[in-house]
Amino acid sequence: METDEEDVSRVVPFQLQFDKPVASQIKIAEWNPEKDLLAMVTEDSKILLHRFNWQRLWTISPGRCITSLCWRPDGKAIAIGLQDGTISLHDVENGKLLRSMKSHTVAVVCLNWDDDTGEEVSDGNFVPKYEDRTSRFFPPAPRAPRMPGLVPGETGFMDESENLSQELSNSSHQRFNILCSADKDGIISFSIFGIFPIGKIDIHDFSVCCPLANQQVDCKLLNASICKVVLSKDLCHLTVLCSGELLPEHDLHGFHCLTLDTSIFYKRRNELHQVALQASNIEDLTEVIRASLSVMSKQWSDAMHTFHDKFDSLSSLIHDHGLDSTPQEEFLSLIGGARTSPAVHQFLVNSLGEVVIADQGLKRISKLVCGAGKELEVIVLEHLQPAAEMIGFRIGELRGLSKWRSRYQGIGLDETLISNATEKASMLLIQVQRFMRVLSSSVQQFSNFFNWLHKCVKMLMSEPSDQQQLLAFNSELVILFLKYLYDQDPVRRLLESTEVDNSIEVDLETMERVQELAHFGGFTDFDYLRRTLAKEFQQMESCFKEAFQMPFITISKKILCQNLLPLFPIESISKSASSSVPTSISYYKEEMHSKQYSFVDYISFILPDEPSSQLANCIVVMRCLMNNDLEAVLLFVPDGYHCIDLSLYKECQLVLLLNGPSSENMEKACMTIVQADDLPFASIPSSEASSPWKLHELQDSIVYLQMDSLKVREIPHSVIAPLAVSASRGVACVFATRKRALVYILDEDEDEISDAD
Numbered sequence: 001m002e003t004d005e006e007d008v009s010r011v012v013p014f015q016l017q018f019d020k021p022v023a024s025q026i027k028i029a030e031w032n033p034e035k036d037l038l039a040m041v042t043e044d045s046k047i048l049l050h051r052f053n054w055q056r057l058w059t060i061s062p063g064r065c066i067t068s069l070c071w072r073p074d075g076k077a078i079a080i081g082l083q084d085g086t087i088s089l090h091d092v093e094n095g096k097l098l099r100s101m102k103s104h105t106v107a108v109v110c111l112n113w114d115d116d117t118g119e120e121v122s123d124g125n126f127v128p129k130y131e132d133r134t135s136r137f138f139p140p141a142p143r144a145p146r147m148p149g150l151v152p153g154e155t156g157f158m159d160e161s162e163n164l165s166q167e168l169s170n171s172s173h174q175r176f177n178i179l180c181s182a183d184k185d186g187i188i189s190f191s192i193f194g195i196f197p198i199g200k201i202d203i204h205d206f207s208v209c210c211p212l213a214n215q216q217v218d219c220k221l222l223n224a225s226i227c228k229v230v231l232s233k234d235l236c237h238l239t240v241l242c243s244g245e246l247l248p249e250h251d252l253h254g255f256h257c258l259t260l261d262t263s264i265f266y267k268r269r270n271e272l273h274q275v276a277l278q279a280s281n282i283e284d285l286t287e288v289i290r291a292s293l294s295v296m297s298k299q300w301s302d303a304m305h306t307f308h309d310k311f312d313s314l315s316s317l318i319h320d321h322g323l324d325s326t327p328q329e330e331f332l333s334l335i336g337g338a339r340t341s342p343a344v345h346q347f348l349v350n351s352l353g354e355v356v357i358a359d360q361g362l363k364r365i366s367k368l369v370c371g372a373g374k375e376l377e378v379i380v381l382e383h384l385q386p387a388a389e390m391i392g393f394r395i396g397e398l399r400g401l402s403k404w405r406s407r408y409q410g411i412g413l414d415e416t417l418i419s420n421a422t423e424k425a426s427m428l429l430i431q432v433q434r435f436m437r438v439l440s441s442s443v444q445q446f447s448n449f450f451n452w453l454h455k456c457v458k459m460l461m462s463e464p465s466d467q468q469q470l471l472a473f474n475s476e477l478v479i480l481f482l483k484y485l486y487d488q489d490p491v492r493r494l495l496e497s498t499e500v501d502n503s504i505e506v507d508l509e510t511m512e513r514v515q516e517l518a519h520f521g522g523f524t525d526f527d528y529l530r531r532t533l534a535k536e537f538q539q540m541e542s543c544f545k546e547a548f549q550m551p552f553i554t555i556s557k558k559i560l561c562q563n564l565l566p567l568f569p570i571e572s573i574s575k576s577a578s579s580s581v582p583t584s585i586s587y588y589k590e591e592m593h594s595k596q597y598s599f600v601d602y603i604s605f606i607l608p609d610e611p612s613s614q615l616a617n618c619i620v621v622m623r624c625l626m627n628n629d630l631e632a633v634l635l636f637v638p639d640g641y642h643c644i645d646l647s648l649y650k651e652c653q654l655v656l657l658l659n660g661p662s663s664e665n666m667e668k669a670c671m672t673i674v675q676a677d678d679l680p681f682a683s684i685p686s687s688e689a690s691s692p693w694k695l696h697e698l699q700d701s702i703v704y705l706q707m708d709s710l711k712v713r714e715i716p717h718s719v720i721a722p723l724a725v726s727a728s729r730g731v732a733c734v735f736a737t738r739k740r741a742l743v744y745i746l747d748e749d750e751d752e753i754s755d756a757d
Helices: 002-011 164-169 263-267 267-309 312-321 329-333 340-349 363-402 407-413 414-462 475-485 492-496 508-518 533-557 693-702
Strands: 015-021 027-030 037-042 047-051 056-060 066-073 077-082 086-091 097-102 108-115 179-181 187-192 196-202 208-211 215-231 238-249 253-261 561-569 581-590 597-606 616-625 630-636 642-649 653-659 669-675 702-704 712-715 719-726 731-736 740-745
Touching: 027 066, 027 731, 037 066, 037 653, 037 693, 066 731, 077 108, 086 108, 086 561, 097 414, 097 693, 108 215, 179 215, 187 267, 196 267, 208 561, 215 253, 215 581, 215 597, 238 581, 238 597, 238 719, 263 267, 267 312, 267 363, 267 407, 267 492, 267 669, 312 329, 312 340, 329 340, 329 414, 329 475, 340 414, 363 407, 363 642, 414 475, 414 492, 414 533, 581 719, 597 642, 616 653, 630 693, 642 719, 653 719
Parallel strands: 027 719, 066 108, 630 702
Antiparallel strands: 015 740, 027 037, 037 047, 047 056, 066 077, 077 086, 086 097, 108 179, 179 187, 187 196, 208 215, 215 238, 238 253, 253 561, 581 597, 597 616, 616 630, 642 653, 653 669, 669 712, 719 731, 731 740
16 A cells, blocks of 8 residues: 555656647657747658647648757747758748758758857846847848749748748847757758858868877767767857767777867857848848849740740741841831831731730730839839848948958958958949849830831721820830840840850940049949849859858868767667667756856767677766866666656756556556756766776766656656657657657646746
8 A cells, every 4th residue: 555655656746738649650849948839740751830738830841851850049930950951940930931051961960059148138138239230221121022923932932921031130139049950971060040151060070189099099080970969058169979980990980979169159259140140131132132133034034025926927927928128127117108018017917906816916015015114123123222232231331340350350251352242232233223224215115116016007907096095106216126126135135144155245435434433443343334234143142152151161160179089889780870869968057156157068868779788778977067077977777667768957857758667568658857966977087098988987887777766757658759858848748659749747836837928
């Protein structure tokens, strides 16, 4: 009887809140850091977002295999790593795609998104150290135009009612944060705010001094497979858990822990914040211009295709009637008062006559061409030109920052490259103004030509014409149209981007005047008049890419390897299996003195079962102290139990999910919490060790997990990974083999979790 009461008391601490079915098995699950939301990835790569009460908010399917997932620190966006190396960012409210980046070439195996907790806070609100002045002088940034005739969502262009992507770039009031992503080939990428690439490293390139054969040897990793990456709360270092061979000894294949020095992110966080803010907004505005040019080119090409498709038939009619003249010559004869040739008469009456086929008449073609011209003017005025002006302002801000060499040269903001990009942005504005003049002139001449042609059709068809209804035309403009626009297309030439040399001819006198103006300063590019609008945009984009690549290269070189610890050998485990070793890394704040604090990182993982290993069925808990001393403890799981997954929890606690011994054909599992900072940690020697494997030094100090002395919650199902634990909400979600999801409250003083978020 007493035993039964003891068993009941052990079950009490973790209250079961929900036991719900899931349609498909879950392979990844993460709680939102700020809200009661759980994101889950199913085996068929669908993303489900549930509230704490298990209400489903949305489901999305990227159409590709999802390999990793993490939340932005403020919980407003979620990052998803895909099998093809793409990272996509989605809005928490509706799952809409905010941004998609090809950061890797192979599967993204893990993601970590953390912000700087050391920023100044006033009255509970984040106080930015840099003000984005753009909103003082400009209205909200323009959106990319949609392709006409398409339903929102059918293209990559944003709907006019949506402005989701710009929230990512509007980072002036965000904490400085870094998104880390690692792929299966050992490449780690870093992005500020998840959108601006700021660095990339290959863990195979690092060489670290390690003790091998009782001597210090420079070691490198070979065929490494990353299991986990976590950036410290102060952004000063990155912890990497991986498997691979340790060179120069090829037989040292095992599990390793790397510590990378990323202090450049903390030391230069204000400068990086400013550069990332401006550069990411410039990239967004560049996409607006690209989309505008694409839509404009498509609309104008469609209109011109209709025009030439109809008017090219005149050449065939002229040839059929045995004439050797051109359509332009025939129209010039007509405007000069000569008798209409049979070919022109047949073309105007039968092909363009509105009485014959109303929907293919002259008015339709006129409306189509002139309407396309007006649409292009609207796109320029509402999308392209505002985007180009804001780019000019933002790159000007960066140019000013680049002159502060003592602060910005160290992060790769090159003054010369930024100045070149500034000039290209200015030249683009000049090209936009020239395009508007060419477009306006072309539309005017097309309209004048159609007005004249409409009168000719009325006369040839002997219809009574009301002079007040016929639009006026200018005969001289008709002649200019036939000479320069009938079989040429200056608008399309400015919009098209081709590999063929499409330079615009400029007379010698004009070029000499441009060179004279250049002597007064302000620009050094003499050939901008020879370039098209599309070519100018390409050159500007190329300059931006080169300028923004320098911070990327500079920061990548400043990320160094501090330490490489060979933890334990692996013999039979495959590369794919080693990347799925259950691990957890967390950083806990420790008070020091005078209100200062530091972060102590705890690393925990399950030792893979190796046939020759003496450390079977063990859990490793390591911690790195302020002076970089490393301590560890081995927890031996009792016989009959098998650790499925684990997660570090708040206040240095470790949540363990165990499958227990089955009895009478009944599956059984349990969940328990271990106080990590109460464990008897032992120092791991950094040198002069008899074995290169650090955990072998702890074989004599194994701590046996006493289930009777812990708070244990029994689960009436066999469980599987993942274990999703929310430190901010004090809840854990456990997934059973029979497609069940069980949500438990971990904190004793929290009987209910508010779902107001």
